[in-house]
Amino acid sequence: MDGGAQYNPRTVEEVFKDFNGRRSGIVKALTTDVQEFYRQCDPDKENLCLYGFPTEQWEVNLPAEEVPPELPEPALGINFARDGMQEKDWLSLVAVHSDAWLLSVAFYFGARFGFDKADRKKLFNMINEVPTIFEVVTGNAKKQSKEKSSVSNHSSNKSKSSSKGGRSEPGKYAKMQLKDDDEGLDEDDDEEEEEHGDTLCGACGENYASDEFWICCDICEKWFHGKCVKITPARAEHIKQYKCPSCSNKRARP
Numbered sequence: 480m481d482g483g484a485q486y487n488p489r490t491v492e493e494v495f496k497d498f499n500g501r502r503s504g505i506v507k508a509l510t511t512d513v514q515e516f517y518r519q520c521d522p523d524k525e526n527l528c529l530y531g532f533p534t535e536q537w538e539v540n541l542p543a544e545e546v547p548p549e550l551p552e553p554a555l556g557i558n559f560a561r562d563g564m565q566e567k568d569w570l571s572l573v574a575v576h577s578d579a580w581l582l583s584v585a586f587y588f589g590a591r592f593g594f595d596k597a598d599r600k601k602l603f604n605m606i607n608e609v610p611t612i613f614e615v616v617t618g619n620a621k622k623q624s625k626e627k628s629s630v631s632n633h634s635s636n637k638s639k640s641s642s643k644g645g646r647s648e649p650g651k652y653a654k655m656q657l658k659d660d661d662e663g664l665d666e667d668d669d670e671e672e673e674e675h676g677d678t679l680c681g682a683c684g685e686n687y688a689s690d691e692f693w694i695c696c697d698i699c700e701k702w703f704h705g706k707c708v709k710i711t712p713a714r715a716e717h718i719k720q721y722k723c724p725s726c727s728n729k730r731a732r733p
Contacts, residue, residue: 489592495605498585501531502612503683505577508537509570509616510682511707514728520558528553529573531581535556551583567617574613582606615684618701681723682707695724 486668488719508529519539520527530538530553542552554576556602575718585606586619589599678687681701687693691711697720705711714719 487677488588489509490604491594491598491602494588494602497533497588498581498606500533500535500611501584502581502609503535504537505529505574505612506615506682506684507535508539508610509574509577509723512537513533513570515727517561520561522558522561522563524558526556528555528576529556529557531577551580551587553577553580571613574611574616578613581612601709603675610679610684612684615679615681618681652690660707680704681725682708694721696721696726698722698726 488497508531509703516529516537516539524710525541527539528542528558530540532538539558542555542717543549554573557573557576560572564572585602586599589602594602678686678693679685679702680693681699681703682695683704685704687702692710693702694708694710694715695702701723703710703723705715
């Protein structure tokens with residue numbers, strides 16, 4: 480474990496950076512790296528934990544031997560439930576416990592380095608601005624409905640061209656938006672941009688940005704940054720039906 484022994488964030492910003500790095504690592508384990516995560520969580524092994532590190536990496540390992548440990552420990556024995564429940568429910572359960580662990584680690588640092596009431600409130604507000612791991616893994620009901628509504632509304636719109644290039648609205652498979660150089664956006668376009676702002680990447684959990692390429696999974700209907708799933712606009716044009724890494728892994732696994 481990294482244990483925090485070599486890295487001790489002391490300011491609110493440093494603790495949040497630590498939180499975000501660990502969160503990104505765990506999100507990878509439960510989304511883009513889910514097949515490898517599933518494989519490592521062998522129920523025949525001893526009690527295992529899922530660790531996220533500030534470097535945005537993840538690891539399935541035994542808990543630290545020292546008592547008490549340097550940092551709060553993640554949920555113990557996540558591997559035992561792997562084959563005893565549906566995969567999506569198991570991943571959701573791991574996500575919930577991971578969210579709780581991230582909060583405990585962040586506020587452990589806060590207590591250790593004497594954060595006052597204002598600092599604790601600031602830290603919580605910063606944490607609360609990013610989606611939880613559970614929301615990324617399962618999808619938030621409210622935001623999911625907005626996303627589906629946005630996709631439905633946008634799929635019927637025709638592409639609009641600008642002086643520098645085309646701007647394609649979200650279709651069935653992929654979307655890429657370039658910053659407009661037109662005379663201006665009308666009211667409908669403004670509403671569309673606001674709706675896009677609620678869209679979250681199914682891999683990293685970050686918000687939609689108008690100058691980034693996105694692709695939608697035809698199975699789970701989640702949107703992803705092209706860079707997060709290693710799909711380029713050119714490659715997307717040749718994909719008849721896109722399946723995200725998580726859906727592809729579910730189909731491949733017996």
